[in-house]
Amino acid sequence: xxxxxxxxxxxxxxxxxxxxxxxxxxxxxxxxxxxxxxxxxxxxxxxxxxxxxxxxxxxxxxxxxxxxxxxxxxxxxxxxxxxxxxxxxxxxxxxxxxxxxxxxxxxxxxxxxxxxxxxxxxxxxxxxxxxxxxxxxxxxxxxxxxxxxxxxxxxxxxxxxxxxxxxxxxxxxxxxxxxxxxxxxxxxxxxxxxxxxxxxxxxxxxxxxxxxxxxxxxxxxxxxxxxxxxxxxxxxxxxxxxxxxxxxxxxxxxxxx
Numbered sequence: 595x596x597x598x599x600x601x602x603x604x605x606x607x608x609x610x611x612x613x614x615x616x617x618x619x620x621x622x623x624x625x626x627x628x629x630x631x632x633x634x635x636x637x638x639x640x641x642x643x644x645x646x647x648x649x650x651x652x653x654x655x656x657x658x659x660x661x662x663x664x665x666x667x668x669x670x671x672x673x674x675x676x677x678x679x680x681x682x683x684x685x686x687x688x689x690x691x692x693x694x695x696x697x698x699x700x701x702x703x704x705x706x707x708x709x710x711x712x713x714x715x716x717x718x719x720x721x722x723x724x725x726x727x728x729x730x731x732x733x734x735x736x737x738x739x740x741x742x743x744x745x746x747x748x749x750x751x752x753x754x755x756x757x758x759x760x761x762x763x764x765x766x767x768x769x770x771x772x773x774x775x776x777x778x779x780x781x782x783x784x785x786x787x788x789x790x791x792x793x794x795x796x797x798x799x800x801x802x803x804x805x806x807x808x809x810x811x812x813x814x815x816x817x818x819x820x821x822x823x824x825x826x827x828x829x830x831x832x833x834x835x836x837x838x839x840x841x842x843x844x845x846x847x848x849x850x851x
Contacts, residue, residue, distance in 0.1 A: 595841065597765040598624060598728065601640040612637065612765055625711055625727060625813035642686045645730060645763045646709055648816040651678040652805060653734055653754060657820030658793050664823060673796050673804050678734070678818070679755035683762070689848045690735065690758035698739035700828045700849070703821040704779030704787045704837035707732040708798055709766050714811040722802035725811070728768040731837045731845035732818045733779075735759040738827075762816060767842040772798050778838045779824065787824030794819060 597612040609624050610617040617635040622628035624646060655674045656662055662669050684690060692700065711727025740753040754760075772791065779787035796804065801819070805811060828835070831851050838844040 595770050596728075596768045597843070598645060598768070599637075599763075599765050600624075600643040600645045601635070602643055603635070603640060607643060610635070642764055644683050644685050644761075645766045646814040646816070648680065648683070648709075648814050649812045650809075651680065651683070651760060651816045651818065652676075653678050653818040654796070654801070654820035655750070657795050657801075658789065658822035659795060660789065660793055661822045662795070669795050673801055675805070676750040676754065678751065678760055681757060682755045682760035684758045684760065684847070686761065686764040686845050687847065688758065688761060689850060690761065692849070692851050693737065693756045696737050696740065696756070698737060701736050701738050701825050702779060702781060702786070702828055702835050702849075703734040703736060703825050704777050705732040705734050705821050706730075706772075706775070706777055706791055706819045706839055706842075707762050708772075708802065708817040708819065710802070710811045710815040710817070711813055713813065714802065714806040717803050717806040717811075719799040719803045722806065723799040725802065726772075726798060727813070728766040729770065729772060729839070729842055730762050730766050730816075731764075731777075731839050731842055732760075732762045732816070733835060733837050733845060733847060734818050734821065735761075735828075735849070761845060761847045763845055765843050770841050775839050775841055777822070780834075780836045780838070781826065781828065782830060782834055786826055787822065789822035789824065791819075793822060 619633040620628040707730040
């Protein structure tokens with residue numbers, strides 16, 4: 595398994611492979627065979643950035659059987675999704691502030707993210723699987739009360755696209771079994787979510803194949819796989835939120851009211 599990471603050094607964005615808390619710095623494009631250098635950087639000495647720069651963020655709804663059963667909604671016959679604004683993306687460790695324009699309930703949603711590694715259009719499931727670069731941790735933060743504020747139009751994209759509402763990282767992990775893992779979310783040190791990825795209704799290859807029939811997927815695009823049981827409100831003045839997927843790592847951020 596390889597863990598790719600992105601960080602800032604001397605005002606420039608750099609990439610590397612994380613090994614034993616050390617970054618092996620690489621040159622080139624993350625998605626076009628970057629080459630290793632002799633440079634090493636301690637992980638705790640750099641400022642982390644989002645591990646890639648997506649052209650779009652696609653977020654799934656109702657993609658876990660346990661949550662569908664709890665909500666008493668049918669499992670969908672095809673993926674249900676929305677597009678989340680690129681400007682919502684923020685880095686691991688970043689402080690996320692409540693939007694000034696919204697004073698309602700804000701919720702965390704710990705998720706697994708899929709990062710696309712090559713251009714995909716009308717892909718078969720085999721092509722889709724080959725087009726996955728790796729996996730990451732996502733917190734799909736949501737201004738929950740905005741979704742149904744207008745009874746004539748569900749505002750999913752607005753509710754999920756405030757600045758900072760799309761942290762992901764800290765790494766993109768490759769070469770792991772995407773269905774054998776669990777997603778764990780902690781709010782202020784208390785576990786709130788712990789669900790198996792094998793419960794997904796649309797697993798990675800079939801999901802990406804379906805999405806590629808709607809739109810062209812490009813290297814770096816981020817697919818947020820949806821969440822399961824345990825979503826809850828962020829209530830304290832200052833909150834630590836972490837999303838952990840064994841084999842990938844822990845995404846940690848602070849949310850302030």
